[in-house]
Amino acid sequence: MKSIKFIDSHVHLDHIFLGDADRISWLEKSGCTPISWSFCKPVGSVSDIETCLKNHAEIIRKLSHTRLFCHYLAGIHPRNISLDLKPEQVRELILPYLDDPVCLGIGEIGLEAGSCREVEILLAHLEMADEVADRGKVFGIHTPRKNKTMVARQTLDLLNPYVGYKERIVIDHCTPQIIGDVLSAGFWAGVTLSPIKASADDVLDIVRSHKNLLSRIMLNTDSGTRFYDDLYRFVQADEPAMEIKTALTRSNAERFFNIGG
Numbered sequence: 001m002k003s004i005k006f007i008d009s010h011v012h013l014d015h016i017f018l019g020d021a022d023r024i025s026w027l028e029k030s031g032c033t034p035i036s037w038s039f040c041k042p043v044g045s046v047s048d049i050e051t052c053l054k055n056h057a058e059i060i061r062k063l064s065h066t067r068l069f070c071h072y073l074a075g076i077h078p079r080n081i082s083l084d085l086k087p088e089q090v091r092e093l094i095l096p097y098l099d100d101p102v103c104l105g106i107g108e109i110g111l112e113a114g115s116c117r118e119v120e121i122l123l124a125h126l127e128m129a130d131e132v133a134d135r136g137k138v139f140g141i142h143t144p145r146k147n148k149t150m151v152a153r154q155t156l157d158l159l160n161p162y163v164g165y166k167e168r169i170v171i172d173h174c175t176p177q178i179i180g181d182v183l184s185a186g187f188w189a190g191v192t193l194s195p196i197k198a199s200a201d202d203v204l205d206i207v208r209s210h211k212n213l214l215s216r217i218m219l220n221t222d223s224g225t226r227f228y229d230d231l232y233r234f235v236q237a238d239e240p241a242m243e244i245k246t247a248l249t250r251s252n253a254e255r256f257f258n259i260g261g
Contacts, residue, residue: 004069004260005031006235007253010108010140010172010190012039012224013070014059023227028068030232035257036060036072037108037140039224040080046089049076057097064102071259073107073140074098075125078118090124098135104257105132105168107140114151122158129165136258138168140190143178145197152178156185170218170256173197176205183213188256192222193230200234203248207240214244218253
């Protein structure tokens with residue numbers, strides 16, 4: 001087992017690899033374990049989605065055989081829903097990846113604007129909950145930048161029937177404004193450290209406000225075409241206390257994804 005110093009629980013490693021390959025070496029040297037979530041460049045068809053999922057998986061599998069300890073999630077992002085995608089096609093597109101040991105589950109899925117179309121594709125992914133759980137895998141769910149509170153509440157409503165799987169679901173890009181609702185509902189929460197999402201001060205605010213629920217919070221950068229080193233800098237910072245920092249940047253993610261120990 002390779003040494004894990006910290007886990008970036010949500011990146012787009014294929015985009016990093018294709019756009020800034022030198023960063024792969026940086027990730028190795030820094031002791032980072034990245035979990036790569038599926039996200040495609042603009043797609044026009046189901047065929048494009050299929051190709052994107054395949055390429056993503058192949059790149060992460062290739063990198064996993066280097067000195068970089070990495071895994072991936074496979075899913076159809078709400079901004080990647082093509083006009084010809086039918087809900088019944090979701091299972092056939094995603095299921096084959098769940099038997100790949102490098103794949104840890106389904107993601108990135110969720111709502112962007114909360115449209116009926118997004119809802120039906122999200123529910124098509126969630127209908128695979130038994131198959132995900134039987135394999136010991138997880139769901140990674142997106143929340144948007146715009147109308148975050150409204151769309152996050154809509155997402156939580158849609159997840160109500162799946163509360164029995166709450167230990168296998170992380171709702172990501174949480175901010176201080178929505179993380180209380182996510183944690184109170186029993187789900188795991190992801191917080192994205194970057195200049196455009198959440199800051200280190202936001203994390204410290206979350207730590208102060210949710211002291212008894214820190215065991216279900218994970219940090220990430222959502223790096224892809226643009227790379228952010230905010231998580232690395234957070235690991236090096238004086239605050240919060242080392243025990244809390246270790247939980248947020250490594251041990252919680254190890255437990256959720258069942259890796260590292």
